[in-house]
Amino acid sequence: MAQAQLSQLCSMRLVLPITRSRQELQRTRDPPNTPRATLETTPDPTLAHPLYRPQTGLVTRMSISTRYWPLLAATALLFAAITLPSRAQNPSAPHASQSPAAKLEAKPDTTPAIPETPAQIELLETKIRFESNGDSRKEVHTRVRINSELGARQFSHLNFNFNRAYEKVEIPQVHITHNSGGSADILPSAITDQPDPVVGDVPAYQDVRIKSIRILGLEPADILEYRVITITTHPALSPDFWLDHNFDRTGVVTKEIFELDLPAQRFTSRSGSSADAGQIRISSQTPEASKTETGSGDDTRLVYRWNIAAADLPKSANDPAAGDSDVVLTTFSSWSQLQQRMQSALQPHASPELWTQAATAMKTPPRDQTAPEAAYYNFVSTKIRTVDLPLDLGRFGKRHYSEILSSGFGSPEDKISLFTALAARTKPVKTLLVSAADAPEKQLPRPSVFSQIIVAIDEGKHTIYLDPDLEVAPWGVIRPDLRGKKALELGANCGGEVCWKTISGELPFSSTQRVNVDATIAPDGTLDAKVKYTMRGDNELLLRIAFHQTPRDKWKDVAQLMSLSDGFRGKILSASASDPLATKNAFTVEYEISQPKFVDWSKKPVRIAAPLPVLTVPDLPGKMGGSDKPIPIDLGMPLDVDTHVTLHLPAGTSVELPTGTVVDRDYATFVSRYETDSGTVTANRHINFLRRQVAVDRTPDYAAFLHAVQTDQSQLLTLTRPDATPQPTTEANTHPSKP
Numbered sequence: 001m002a003q004a005q006l007s008q009l010c011s012m013r014l015v016l017p018i019t020r021s022r023q024e025l026q027r028t029r030d031p032p033n034t035p036r037a038t039l040e041t042t043p044d045p046t047l048a049h050p051l052y053r054p055q056t057g058l059v060t061r062m063s064i065s066t067r068y069w070p071l072l073a074a075t076a077l078l079f080a081a082i083t084l085p086s087r088a089q090n091p092s093a094p095h096a097s098q099s100p101a102a103k104l105e106a107k108p109d110t111t112p113a114i115p116e117t118p119a120q121i122e123l124l125e126t127k128i129r130f131e132s133n134g135d136s137r138k139e140v141h142t143r144v145r146i147n148s149e150l151g152a153r154q155f156s157h158l159n160f161n162f163n164r165a166y167e168k169v170e171i172p173q174v175h176i177t178h179n180s181g182g183s184a185d186i187l188p189s190a191i192t193d194q195p196d197p198v199v200g201d202v203p204a205y206q207d208v209r210i211k212s213i214r215i216l217g218l219e220p221a222d223i224l225e226y227r228v229i230t231i232t233t234h235p236a237l238s239p240d241f242w243l244d245h246n247f248d249r250t251g252v253v254t255k256e257i258f259e260l261d262l263p264a265q266r267f268t269s270r271s272g273s274s275a276d277a278g279q280i281r282i283s284s285q286t287p288e289a290s291k292t293e294t295g296s297g298d299d300t301r302l303v304y305r306w307n308i309a310a311a312d313l314p315k316s317a318n319d320p321a322a323g324d325s326d327v328v329l330t331t332f333s334s335w336s337q338l339q340q341r342m343q344s345a346l347q348p349h350a351s352p353e354l355w356t357q358a359a360t361a362m363k364t365p366p367r368d369q370t371a372p373e374a375a376y377y378n379f380v381s382t383k384i385r386t387v388d389l390p391l392d393l394g395r396f397g398k399r400h401y402s403e404i405l406s407s408g409f410g411s412p413e414d415k416i417s418l419f420t421a422l423a424a425r426t427k428p429v430k431t432l433l434v435s436a437a438d439a440p441e442k443q444l445p446r447p448s449v450f451s452q453i454i455v456a457i458d459e460g461k462h463t464i465y466l467d468p469d470l471e472v473a474p475w476g477v478i479r480p481d482l483r484g485k486k487a488l489e490l491g492a493n494c495g496g497e498v499c500w501k502t503i504s505g506e507l508p509f510s511s512t513q514r515v516n517v518d519a520t521i522a523p524d525g526t527l528d529a530k531v532k533y534t535m536r537g538d539n540e541l542l543l544r545i546a547f548h549q550t551p552r553d554k555w556k557d558v559a560q561l562m563s564l565s566d567g568f569r570g571k572i573l574s575a576s577a578s579d580p581l582a583t584k585n586a587f588t589v590e591y592e593i594s595q596p597k598f599v600d601w602s603k604k605p606v607r608i609a610a611p612l613p614v615l616t617v618p619d620l621p622g623k624m625g626g627s628d629k630p631i632p633i634d635l636g637m638p639l640d641v642d643t644h645v646t647l648h649l650p651a652g653t654s655v656e657l658p659t660g661t662v663v664d665r666d667y668a669t670f671v672s673r674y675e676t677d678s679g680t681v682t683a684n685r686h687i688n689f690l691r692r693q694v695a696v697d698r699t700p701d702y703a704a705f706l707h708a709v710q711t712d713q714s715q716l717l718t719l720t721r722p723d724a725t726p727q728p729t730t731e732a733n734t735h736p737s738k739p
Helices: 002-010 066-081 100-105 149-154 335-341 353-362 372-383 401-407 412-423 538-548 552-565 696-714
Strands: 036-039 058-061 119-130 136-146 157-163 167-177 183-185 191-195 208-214 223-232 242-245 255-263 279-282 290-294 301-309 327-330 430-435 450-458 463-466 486-489 500-502 512-521 527-536 571-577 587-595 606-608 639-648 654-656 661-664 668-677 680-689 717-720
Touching: 157 167, 157 223, 167 208, 255 327, 335 486, 353 372, 353 401, 353 412, 372 412, 401 412, 412 450, 450 486, 527 538, 538 552, 538 587, 552 571, 552 587, 661 696, 668 696, 680 696
Parallel strands: 036 157, 119 255, 512 639
Antiparallel strands: 036 058, 119 136, 136 223, 157 208, 167 183, 167 223, 191 208, 242 327, 255 301, 279 327, 290 301, 430 450, 430 486, 450 463, 486 500, 512 527, 527 587, 571 587, 606 717, 639 680, 654 717, 661 668, 668 680
């Protein structure tokens, strides 16, 4: 458990929720590189610049691209699929449980005790000083005790992310005290300064960099101590600045010191009203800090200092969904002020040559199409490669549109700006900053609340939401986890509370999933199958990105994960997919799979499950927030799933089929059908989710629906083969009774 806690502190969390047969997941915003152990100030959106900022703490940056989140979801499904019933004839026997008496008689564990964590941060000291003009200086002093070989490996590299355009990172100390005696200092020559791998050799983003230190010779019981100083000058959105800080509650940090040195004049109203003053909010779960005031007049400083031991903090952390942090400060007095600061950067200043240059690059002039904004979206989304950098409001307006077009690449902010400028000629486009918090409008106004940027186009009765960053998202399709989230509109015609929008994200087409399986059972019991998926909707987006970002020679690996997630066991022989960039049509995936010993003919009787993907239906919900209050049943986006299998049996094999099922509700329908003809079995299961939710008072009815679906999928086919000489095939009735 302690090791898991260290991993949480050291790594960015990947949240991969899976619902029904669809895979809905949270996006991470880092590049597809090998995870690298990092001792740094964790990405803290807070020092008056982008969400790419160092925080205090230990970090193992799990660099996972925005565009890789579907593939990661498929990986998560792999592990989820392990719990599904095997498609082979004989499921694994249950594990034997140990009786209480056996437990009492068991010998005591003689395994040597191991440290709770691979490494323990004995001291984490952070001092941050802000100036009135938005400049800042941050110093982090960390002392770490290495407890195991794993800890030594985790701390073998220190990586510090920064933006050279306005930041400078100094590393005055990296010192090792060896348990065996002696000590060593890391020389400056061991420090490298390279562009972040996510930007590669793209010239426009060479300021996004990583300073790295390789540390050799660390052993258990050694002490590693380092100091890092980050100096920020003229950052984005200066003279305003903001900060979020959370104290460690995992027990990995023994002692934490956090000091804030602030210019008092930025947090004191000059007009007698608090409307123009900065704000500080400290969580009620945070121990009280010492507060002192130094200097006088415009030089007055406010100094907050926390000296916290692990036992001083409650174990329950603040809820990230609520946007809570232990310490929050901002010099923005209101969301309107922040919105107004962004206006000038968002106003398109396009020259007439822009559309000529775009038409040349597109080869098909958009004026010849009925929806030019859709043509512009398709071009920017698919032809301008995404440089997957974290959200940075300061990047808006920094690159000229012509440069983005000619280079063929852009950050999410660049692509949003280019599309907005192109489409604005025919239709106004709104830029939206999306927050993961439940009620961001109630939080202190600051850019760190936002994690994603999208655009919206009003179409009268509905709004079309677009995300060019994804590269392969069809027109009107965004990530499913953004639906229902709050977003701040950065438009010229809004102000105050009306700037906040709730993203509806209705799809421009019905969500469908068709799975067709053509399978054959050989006389030796091997199952060979050809599987074809045809998808529209959330799963379509998931698979488009996965196949688009995976080399073609690795597509079989993606198909292997798909097969496991749907309950199939076997080896993928081949895999193919339609063009991920052809977003006007449904996305298709086909693969061939072979599973030896699918059937053991020596068993009597032979019972197998129909080789169909498992239809996952939401379980009955628990209680809300641990209370006794029931909650509605969330079915998600309406989705129509149809699965069909044609199963060819060995000559002379007869089959007894289960009975079909029909369940019809106003929120969902389920129909199954099983037939046989001339040694061939056909089975079909069709579920259609019609509504997003089932009301609380209909929970018993939904429980009956769920039971019917689960019972149907647990039914088995019973196969019979002659033991010796071939016998005429006994063809089963096309409507047999339930076994």
